[in-house]
Each structure stands twice: as C-alpha cells, then as structure tokens.
Amino acid sequence: MEQKMFCFQCEQTAGGTGCTGGAGVCGKSSTVANLQDELTGALIGLARACQSGHPTAYTHRIVLEGLFTTITNVNFNEETMHTMIDKVNAEKAAVLSSEEGASINSADSSAVRPLPIKRQPTSK
Numbered sequence: 001m002e003q004k005m006f007c008f009q010c011e012q013t014a015g016g017t018g019c020t021g022g023a024g025v026c027g028k029s030s031t032v033a034n035l036q037d038e039l040t041g042a043l044i045g046l047a048r049a050c051q052s053g054h055p056t057a058y059t060h061r062i063v064l065e066g067l068f069t070t071i072t073n074v075n076f077n078e079e080t081m082h083t084m085i086d087k088v089n090a091e092k093a094a095v096l097s098s099e100e101g102a103s104i105n106s107a108d109s110s111a112v113r114p115l116p117i118k119r120q121p122t123s124k
C-alpha cells in the first residue's frame with residue numbers, strides 16, 4: 001500500500017504503529033494529516049523566530065490556536081488548516097520584522113479571538 005500519510009497521534013493508530021493509508025482509523029484524511037504536519041512545521045518556525053524577533057501576546061495566541069488545531073478530532077477541515085498555516089507564517093514574518101512590542105497584529109484586539117469549539121454529541 002502506498003504511504004500517503006504517517007500519523008501515530010493517538011491510541012487508535014492502525015496496528016499500534018501508525019495510520020499510513022489514504023485516511024486514518026479516526027477518519028482523518030491524508031490531506032489533513034499532511035496539512036497538520038505542515039502547520040506543526042510552521043509553528044516550529046514561528047517559535048524559532050521568537051528567539052530573535054519580538055513576539056507579542058498575539059503571537060502567543062497564534063501558537064495556542066495552531067497547537068489546538070492539530071489536536072486529534074478537533075478539526076479536519078482543510079480550509080481551516082490552510083488559514084491557520086497562513087496566520088502562523090504571517091505572524092512569523094511580523095515577529096521578525098517588527099520593533100519590540102509592535103507586532104502588526106497586536107494593536108488589533110479583534111484579531112485575538114478563541115477558536116470556536118465544535119462539541120461532539122455525548123452518548124449516554
């Protein structure tokens with residue numbers, strides 16, 4: 001079988017070794033799995049930028065949002081993944097280019113909003 005993804009993020013992982021096909025046991029598509037990997041890489045890049053740049057409270061919020069977006073079964077929406085990757089990369093550029101405490105987004109408090117959480121129905 002062609003390996004389209006590799007995910008061993010949770011206890012459901014195929015064969016106890018990793019989901020590798022077109023979709024995981026949980027239903028996560030290989031496209032979403034790969035976008036989550038890309039988002040994780042972008043977050044690592046942002047974290048590294050913070051070591052030499054000027055992170056703000058908005059930067060911290062973006063890191064939290066990005067990490068939350070990769071949690072198992074929280075969000076399998078490809079468009080949301082692309083949007084989050086773009087936000088992380090934009091913040092990385094802002095952190096590296098801004099004066100201390102002057103991230104381009106930090107003055108826009110409306111940009112700091114929690115992600116909506118879609119709750120799964122509970123079975124009783």
Ligand code: SF4
Nearest residue numbers: 007009010019024026
């Ligand atoms: S999160 Fe989904 S794709 Fe990843 S290991 Fe668990 S079941 Fe497999």
